[in-house]
Amino acid sequence: MVHAIRFARGCLARAAHKLRGSAAGTPPLPVALAAFMPPSGLDAPAARPAPAATPALSDANQHDARQTAPHTVQRYRAIWVSDVHLGTAGCQADYLLDFLKHNESERLYLVGDIIDGWQLRRGWYWPQSHNDVVQKLLRKARKGTEVIYVPGNHDEMARQFDGLAFGDITVREDAVHVTATGRHLWVVHGDLFDGVVQHARWLAYLGDSLYTVILALNRHFNRVRARLGFPYWSLSQYLKHQVKNAVNYINSFEHAMVEEARRRGCDGVICGHIHKAEIREVDGQLYCNDGDWVESLSALVETMEGELKIVYWTTLLDPPAPPRARRRRAALPA
Structure with missing residues (x-):
């Protein structure tokens, strides 16, 4: 308890210091957010091991980003990411951070x-990797x-701005x-067209709790797969797509x-919300869903020529460095 109070006091002190140094009026969003974030250390150079060779995806609208050389940065006209869910244990922040490091765009939509x-x-719940994503x-x-x-339904407090x-x-x-x-595409999260979220909010909260349990099982499942040398695979997405009501x-x-x-x-x-990446024609209209970063680890991109693709990022090009062991302080002489 004492540690939590000291931490909160330190955050408020940093916020006050930065806000006092900003211009009068509403402070910039980076200043307001960064005031509560400790340094991330993202700028430190790190060695980049070569990625494992993987087969290309068969769907013409899907792109296996692991084909990109590890020392190059892929450039797009626009990138859409959604459903990151920072602040949850199910968030795949390391994969998203790796994606952001190796992909640039003129526009970036946070859907x-x-x-x-x-x-x-x-x-x-806010580990360093989540802070690193915000800083990036x-x-x-x-x-x-x-x-x-x-904003979406989980970060709806931002809609007031x-x-x-x-x-x-x-x-x-x-x-x-x-x-x-020349195509005009409407960009929205999509929760406003979810009847459960709009009319049975208690059921949405219940479903969110059950979903959190499934994601916890998913983490343990993929930890075993990683030790056996297999790539990431979403157990939760597989189970969800086997349920007829969910498909409907x-x-x-x-x-x-x-x-x-x-x-x-x-x-x-172009939307998110349902955690199912897809590009297809629906009733004569183009439907694009950029997926999520807790199950499919996907984003939607537009190439410089205007082609829309889904990018899956299931392999880290820059694996995170192992945590350093804390150095023991030398005993002071008596």
């Missing part, structure tokens, strides 16, 4: 559920990437992206999303 406020209210996103914004943050630009990050309830080929729910969600996109005069929709 909701980046920070899981639901879980953080139940209990605080802020650094991309400072270096010229246009970062657009579209719709239309405001905090420093280098713009918060939008939704957005319209124009591809290089996903189909209904897709139809509702494209219908609203058509009503808004767009050629399609």
